Amino acid sequence: MLIRKEAARLLKISPGTLAVWDCTGRYHLHPVKLAQKVYYQKRDLICHLLLSEDMTLLDEPLLTRQEAALFLDKTCGTLAVWDCLNRYDLSPIRVGSCIRYSRTYLINFLNQQMEEKYVLRTAA
Structure with a gap:
């Protein structure tokens, strides 16, 4: 499980953008809230990347x-x-x-x- 900051880094977006996605339901990344933190499963994030873009873009700035x-x-x-x-x-x-x-x-x-x-x- 990754915290929001780590998940945002993997998706190459800001943590604020990821928070907005969660609030608006823009993408279904299945965040899990535990206490005051939000966690994401790495497999959900990678599936999102693979479905949204070419695999070649994963490591490309x-x-x-x-x-x-x-x-x-x-x-x-x-x-x-x-x-x-x-x-x-x-x-x-x-x-x-x-x-x-x-x-x-x-x-x-x-x-x-x-x-x-x-x-x-x-x-x-």
């Missing part, structure tokens, strides 16, 4: 929109528009009110863009 924009050499506004219009599938991850990006998905996006440019050049 997520990038903020600003970091992702720098990585892609774009602006934050461009990424926001792309996400809103679903122009490109960058698979943004919502963590509370924040948007995060997987470096793996960004690299895949760059590779697709390079392949498309190569195909267009060779076809011309």
